[in-house]
Amino acid sequence: MDKNDYRPRIVDKKLKTLLSVFGGVLITGPKWCGKSWTASSQAESEIFIDIEENKKKAILMPDVVLEGNNPRLIDEWQYAPLLWDAARRKIDEKHQPGMFLFTGSAVPPKDAPSHTGTGRFAKMRMRSLSLYETGDSSGKVSLTSLFDDEDFEPCMSEMDYMKALCLVCAGGWPAAFWVPEEHASLIAREYMNMVVNEDINRVDGIKRDPALVALFARSLARNSATSVKATSIKADIVEREGGDITEQTVRTYYEALKKLFVIEEQDAWAPSLRSRNRIRTTPKRHFTDPSLAAAVLGATPKILSDDIKTAGFLFESLCFRDLSIYMDALDGAVFHYHDYDELEVDTILQLPDGRWAAAEVKLGTFEFDAAAENLRKLKKKLAKETVPPSFLAIVTASGGAAYKRDDGVYVVPLDCLKY
Secondary structure (H helix, E strand, O other), X not given: OOHHHOOOXXXXXXXXXXXXXXXXXXXXXXXXXXXXXXXXXXXXXXXXXXXXXXXXXXXXXXXXXXXXXXXXXXXXXXXXOHHHHHHHHHHHHHOOOOXXXXXXXXXXXXXXXXXXXXXXXXXXXXXXXXXXXXXXXXXXXXXXXXXXXXXXXXXEOXXXXXXXXXXXXXXXXXXXXXXXXXXXXXXXXXXXXXXXHHHHHHOOOOOOOHHHHHHHHHHHHHOOOEOOOHHHHHHHHHHHHXXXXXXXXXXXXXXXXXXXXXXXXXXXXXXXXXXXXXXXXXXXXXXXXXXHHHHHHOOOHHHHHOOHHHHHHHHHHXXXXXXHHHHHHOOOEEEEEEEOOOOEEEEEEEOOOOOEEEEEEEOOHHHHXXXXXXXHHHHHHOOOOOOOOOOEEEXXXXXXXXXXXXXXXXXXXXXXXXX
């Protein structure tokens, strides 16, 4: 990896800060999302543990493997979990910040001996590239500015329905910078082939039937951006795919894919601990990049254009990915809202200081009025429970421009957003 070719990421600033404070930083996230490249850009030495010879050395001589100029990158450390405790001891001995950079695309087995690393290691999550990082978003609408109630200037969008579906299927993989645009979707397809046939067995040493894993992945993809439960996935596989699977197997497959960072959860938001509204707590399920869901479904932009329901869910996952990246840069988080009165809002953005905003994700302009009404309903319902929202917005692929409606709700195409 040539540092001169490195393409800046939003997490770069956060990583630099963490290295100045903690002895080590653990970077997690899906494979191929750029963890090693980002870590290497700030490392002074490196070793790759997924190389068999290095793995053997790490198992036999972890302290020797950790020797090198700091920060030292230990890539795919989960192949030799003993490195974690060895690094923690070295940090305790030297009391220096910025000693180690650990990266991993899978959670180590539960039986791997390790200290939590509290006080020694900071943890940082990486995802695939956002539209702002790939250059597909102008970044003319800043979440920071919206939260700070700064002057808003309308701007034009280049996104439309078909372009949004192309971005869903292509995904945000760094490798796509070096391949023709029409072949970008092959990256996600090969990714999921490896997950189904190899990676899911390695994560916990349990051999699984690839055909059944593929059925599970397809069912989960059809239910992207929903709070689907194991019982529903089991029924979907049995009735729609003709497969035979138990709820327990569904749960174990789901946990394995979480450990591989293939799946990410969007937690439910409660406005206050003493909320008078009964809140549903089930998270929404997303593939970490919407292209993975499209790949297992065999979906192309043309196919999705004929299936607006599935297209809408996958576009919501694309928005969740980008908003999660942007909110991470602000030390915030992305939630969803669903109460027992069946009031649902796709996205709640919350900052550490308690400020929050609500957004609905909509592909088409014909949904804007209903989405705005839903957002205003939430604001009114929570008026006595929490501070007012900093802003209300509709994040979309349509409309041709970012603007503020007469009712105060912003319309923001995804290709205009940044953190």
